[in-house]
Structure formats: structure tokens, C-alpha cells
Amino acid sequence: xxxxxxxxxxxxxxxxxxxxxxxxxxxxxxxxxxxxxxxxxxxxxxxxxxxxxxxxxxxxxxxxxxxxxxxxxxxxxxxxxxxxxxxxxxxxxxxxxxxxxxxxxxxxxxxxxxxxxxxxxxxxxxxxxxxxx
Amino acid sequence: xxxxxxxxxxxxxxxxxxxxxxxxxxxxxxxxxxxxxxxxxxxxxxxxxxxxxxxxxxxxxxxxxxxxxxxxxxxxxxxxxxxxxxxxxxxxxxxxxxxxxxxxxxxxxxxxxxxxxxxxxxxxxxxxxxxxx
Amino acid sequence: xxxxxxxxxxxxxxxxxxxxxxxxxxxxxxxxxxxxxxxxxxxxxxxxxxxxxxxxxxxxxxxxxxxxxxxxxxxxxxxxxxxxxxxxxxxxxxxxxxxxxxxxxxxxxxxxxxxxxxxxxxxxxxxxxxxxx
Amino acid sequence: xxxxxxxxxxxxxxxxxxxxxxxxxxxxxxxxxxxxxxxxxxxxxxxxxxxxxxxxxxxxxxxxxxxxxxxxxxxxxxxxxxxxxxxxxxxxxxxxxxxxxxxxxxxxxxxxxxxxxxxxxxxxxxxxxxxxx
Numbered sequence: 001x002x003x004x005x006x007x008x009x010x011x012x013x014x015x016x017x018x019x020x021x022x023x024x025x026x027x028x029x030x031x032x033x034x035x036x037x038x039x040x041x042x043x044x045x046x047x048x049x050x051x052x053x054x055x056x057x058x059x060x061x062x063x064x065x066x067x068x069x070x071x072x073x074x075x076x077x078x079x080x081x082x083x084x085x086x087x088x089x090x091x092x093x094x095x096x097x098x099x100x101x102x103x104x105x106x107x108x109x110x111x112x113x114x115x116x117x118x119x120x121x122x123x124x125x126x127x128x129x130x131x132x133x
Numbered sequence: 134x135x136x137x138x139x140x141x142x143x144x145x146x147x148x149x150x151x152x153x154x155x156x157x158x159x160x161x162x163x164x165x166x167x168x169x170x171x172x173x174x175x176x177x178x179x180x181x182x183x184x185x186x187x188x189x190x191x192x193x194x195x196x197x198x199x200x201x202x203x204x205x206x207x208x209x210x211x212x213x214x215x216x217x218x219x220x221x222x223x224x225x226x227x228x229x230x231x232x233x234x235x236x237x238x239x240x241x242x243x244x245x246x247x248x249x250x251x252x253x254x255x256x257x258x259x260x261x262x263x264x265x266x
Numbered sequence: 267x268x269x270x271x272x273x274x275x276x277x278x279x280x281x282x283x284x285x286x287x288x289x290x291x292x293x294x295x296x297x298x299x300x301x302x303x304x305x306x307x308x309x310x311x312x313x314x315x316x317x318x319x320x321x322x323x324x325x326x327x328x329x330x331x332x333x334x335x336x337x338x339x340x341x342x343x344x345x346x347x348x349x350x351x352x353x354x355x356x357x358x359x360x361x362x363x364x365x366x367x368x369x370x371x372x373x374x375x376x377x378x379x380x381x382x383x384x385x386x387x388x389x390x391x392x393x394x395x396x397x398x399x
Numbered sequence: 400x401x402x403x404x405x406x407x408x409x410x411x412x413x414x415x416x417x418x419x420x421x422x423x424x425x426x427x428x429x430x431x432x433x434x435x436x437x438x439x440x441x442x443x444x445x446x447x448x449x450x451x452x453x454x455x456x457x458x459x460x461x462x463x464x465x466x467x468x469x470x471x472x473x474x475x476x477x478x479x480x481x482x483x484x485x486x487x488x489x490x491x492x493x494x495x496x497x498x499x500x501x502x503x504x505x506x507x508x509x510x511x512x513x514x515x516x517x518x519x520x521x522x523x524x525x526x527x528x529x530x531x532x
Contacts (some may be wrong), residue, residue: 012181054183278447320449
């Protein structure tokens with residue numbers, strides 16, 4: 001499974017513009033180049049929480065998929081928004097698998113700005129589709 | 134505070150195309166007319182989880198803001214994806230405040246398809262910015 | 267599967283003193299008679315959050331088990347503490363299945379005091395052990 | 400604020416038998432010596448999820464309290480159960496503050512067995528009671 005190619009095969013991910021910048025051993029790094037449509041407000045105060053949630057979903061899900069080499073639906077996703085993400089900067093998300101079980105894969109995600117501030121941390125669970133051992 | 138007008142004052146919410154269809158007593162209903170960019174995959178199997186998370190964030194946050202008449206940042210958001218949302222249909226999210234405290238507002242959200250299937254349920258907490266009593 | 271009998275077959279649940287007061291159609295009600303060891307502080311201000319989490323876990327897990335008639339491990343549990351629960355009163359938790367899938371069962375739980383105040387709401391996911399369809 | 404002393408001033412924490420084994424810089428380690436009442440089942444298969452949730456609540460909340468030197472109520476708590484915890488071993492939880500904001504403190508927690516297996520990871524948010532800056 002070519003995870004980078006798979007990331008391209010999604011209209012929403014193409015619209016977001018997510019780029020796989022690193023992959024290996026149940027960990028992926030995804031970059032989201034800034035665009036103005038990501039703003040949550042017309043005053044330019046912060047990037048919308050939905051954009052950050054979308055990026056977190058992509059990074060945690062691709063970390064999970066990378067570890068088991070299967071396409072995986074998200075069971076649940078939880079996000080803590082630590083700081084506002086100011087518009088203008090790219091965002092970088094790192095997803096890491098905590099446990100790749102026979103049925104459930106658990107992954108963590110951290111979203112930071114290009115300048116290194118962690119703006120959100122999250123966790124997701126993902127369901128393996130194939131037959132269980 | 135005109136909640137419907139506030140929903141328009143956000144580049145990402147305008148891109149999504151969310152529409153406030155009902156508001157009152159700490160409850161709002163938000164409609165998301167379908168567009169192809171929402172797809173999670175090129176095969177047209179399901180709407181991207183990030184789109185559903187974005188809609189859930191908007192509906193729960195606007196329910197919270199509607200109840201206290203203040204702009205509120207999201208502290209955390211949690212989502213359970215119950216069923217795949219098939220592309221083609223509009224999505225409808227209902228946000229409801231569970232508790233509007235002096236500092237934290239708690240809200241629930243349910244996302245369903247136009248034909249009535251609940252595809253996700255979620256919960257968020259939102260932080261009041263003003264001075265606490 | 268006799269869910270009430272199963273609730274008794276657990277040292278921790280016996281220590282808590284949880285009682286199944288209602289069961290049916292993916293919904294259970296569990297009562298927790300008050301005892302002083304549940305207090306979170308020596309001043310008698312509130313019941314410990316861990317006691318409420320334990321009760322929430324029991325009620326949501328038994329709702330899930332009741333719906334599929336299988337013993338189910340908890341995948342994850344999330345809890346919002348809405349109000350302090352004052353010592354002295356029994357607590358009542360109602361667990362309700364949101365979706366009983368072939369692999370994952372989702373359940374909601376609400377914890378209230380004997381006098382009807384909702385002190386916490388929660389959600390859990392539970393994993394089916396048997397072969398998937 | 401003497402965090403170790405504060406841990407003793409709670410009937411439920413005394414019943415659990417939690418011991419503060421390390422504290423400093425928004426991080427605490429809490430040990431839970433094993434007792435038979437912690438079992439989730441009469442067959443001795445695993446420690447009850449409620450016991451693990453209680454320990455996780457204590458460790459994350461004390462990490463938060465340690466960082467801001469205030470008593471803090473829990474806003475919400477989320478837990479992922481990665482592996483069964485076999486009865487017989489002590490449990491160790493490490494709570495770490497992710498962000499100590501003016502109003503909300505975020506903390507992570509990891510629960511492992513004495514032999515080092517991580518059985519659960521969790522996250523909580525805690526509310527500061529004093530006046531905000």
C-alpha cells in the first residue's frame with residue numbers, strides 16, 4: 001500500500017492540500033500548506049477548528065493505515081485545542097500508532113504550526129476490516 | 134448576537150456552505166448542502182470524516198454560543214462515527230447545550246443524513262471568555 | 267446471558283455495590299447506593315470522579331453487553347463532569363446503546379443523583395469478541 | 400500545597416490506596432498497590448476498567464494541581480484501554496500537564512503495570528477556580 005498515493009485519492013484531501021512528508025513504523029507526518037479558506041473568522045484571528053480536526057483525522061488515520069497496511073475507517077476521534085493557530089502558517093501533524101491490535105488500531109496525533117507551537121493534540125481509534133486472527 | 138450572520142463571517146464556513154436552519158434555547162440546526170469536494174475517496178464511498186468533524190464543531194459551537202451569546206473557543210471535541218455517510222446527500226447537524234456554566238459550556242451534537250440516518254454523534258466543551266461570576 | 271447475575275460476578279462491582287435496576291432493549295439502569303468511601307475529600311464536598319467513572323463504565327458496558335448478549339471489553343470511555351455530586355445520595359446511571367455493530371458497540375451513559383440532577387454524561391465503545399459477519 | 404498530603408485527604412483515594420511516588424514540574428507518578436477488590440471478574444482475568452479510570456483521574460488531576468498549585472475539578476476525562484491489566488501486579492500512572500492555561504489545564508496520563516506494559520492512556524481537562532488573568 002502506497003500511503004502517499006492513497007492520500008491523493010480523496011477529493012477532500014486534495015482540496016485541503018495535505019502532503020505526506022514522512023512515513024515509517026506506524027508514524028506519519030503530514031503537512032498542510034496554508035490557504036485563506038482555512039480561516040475561522042474574517043478578522044484573521046485563527047484557523048478553523050474543523051480544519052485542524054480534518055488534518056488530525058488524516059494524520060492519525062494514515063498512521064494507523066501505514067502500520068497495518070489496510071484501509072481503515074475511523075471509529076472515534078478526540079481533539080484538545082491547546083492554542084489558537086494563527087492564519088498564515090502551514091500546519092504539521094504527526095500521527096503515531098499506540099497499539100495496532102487485531103481489530104482496533106489506536107493512534108495519537110499532534111498538530112503544530114510551522115514555527116513549532118503545538119496547537120492541538122488528539123487521539124483516534126480505527127477499525128480493521130479484515131478477518132481477525 | 135445574530136448567530137446566523139456570525140456563521141457567514143468565516144472563510145472556512147463559507148467554503149463548507151453551512152446554513153443555520155434553526156436556532157433557539159441552546160439548540161441549533163445546521164445544514165451542509167452536499168458537494169463533491171466533501172468525498173473521502175475517489176470511488177464515492179463516503180464523505181470524509183474531517184467534513185463531518187467540521188460540521189459537528191460548527192453545530193456544537195454555535196449551540197454553545199447561542200446559549201450564552203458570546204463567541205466561544207472550543208476546548209475539546211469528541212466524535213463517534215457510527216455509519217458511513219454516502220456522498221450525494223446533504224448532512225444535517227443538531228447541536229444542543231447540556232450545561233452552560235459560568236466558565237465552561239458543554240454541548241452535544243448529532244449528525245445525520247438528509248434521509249435521517251445518524252452518521253455521527255459528538256460532544257464538545259467551550260470556554261467562556263468573559264469574567265467569571 | 268443473565269446480566270444481573272453477571273454484574274455480581276466481579277469483586278470490584280461487589281465492592282461498589284452496583285445494582286441492576288432495569289434492563290431491556292440495549293438499555294440498562296444501574297443504582298449505586300451511597301457509601302462514605304466514595305467521597306473525594308474529607309470535607310464531604312463531592313463524590314470522587316473515579317467512582318462516577320466506574321459507575322459510568324459499568325452502566326455503558328452492561329448496556330452494550332445486554333444488546334449483543336456477549337461479554338465485551340471496553341475500547342474507550344469518555345466522561346463529562348457537569349456538576350459535583352454531593353455525598354449522601356445514591357447515584358443512578360442509565361446506559362443506552364447507540365449502535366450495536368458487528369465489531370464495535372457504541373453506548374451512551376448518563377449519571378444522575380437520586381434527586382434527579384445529571385452529574386455526568388459519558389460515551390464508550392466496546393469490542394465484540396466473536397467472529398465478525 | 401503539599402500534593403502528597405492532599406492525596407491522603409480523600410476517603411476514596413485512601414480506599415484505593417494510591418501513593419504519590421514522584422512529583423515535579425507538572426508531572427506526577429502515582430502507584431496503586433494491588434488488591435483483590437480491584438478485579439473485574441471472579442476468574443481473575445483482569446483489573447476492572449473503573450479502577451484504571453480512577454487511577455487515571457487521580458494521576459492526571461494531581462499533575463494538573465501540582466502545576467498550578469490549586470485544587471481543580473475535572474471537566475472531562477477520556478481513556479483508551481489498550482491491554483487488559485492482569486490481577487496481581489501493582490499499577491503505576493504518570494500524569495503530565497500538556498498546557499496550564501489561565502482557565503483550563505490539560506493533562507495526559509499513562510497507566511502501566513509494574514512490569515512496564517502500558518494498559519491505558521488518557522487525557523483530562525481541569526478547571527481553574529480562581530480569577531482569570
